Amino acid sequence: MTDTSKQKAPVVSATKGFSNTTSKPRHSTKSSATEAQYRRIIEALRIGPKTSHDLRVLGAYHPAGRVKELNDKFGFVIDSDRVSLWDAWGFEHRNCARYHLLREPDNADALLGLARA
Template structure:
């Protein structure tokens, strides 16, 4: 595996899968993990055979701001 802080696509895909194996994550959480193009990485993972669903949710971020319609990704086993 590449450096944990790498922005390479493969490193981002690995971080996303590792996170989704624990629990569903939203796009805001994945950005905190250094995955700024989560929709693109998730699409690539789907093309590699991973069954990942997307649901639109509303959240409040750490700063107290509301965000409506963000993606919540779930890895189906």
């Protein structure tokens, strides 16, 4: 007779911010890991302001939450204003956030696991 009792799934420890201590990224460009989303958001904002729609297209699934974490936990200063925009299919999105990177912590590249050119 086989044991039909349910077994608990293995416990996954919570990510404590950027735990990548090497210069080589741990996640692929298509990764949905929180650290990979942080990296994509900062790389995009270094180029210029981006809307929450832009960041979702880049794979940040909850841009407001990721931006808040970057501000509160890691010392980035990212401001936002509100805009209306139309997507590629002609749908209007009112009151969409547009994010601006104002300041980065001194150790931003180390936090992100990036080598800055």
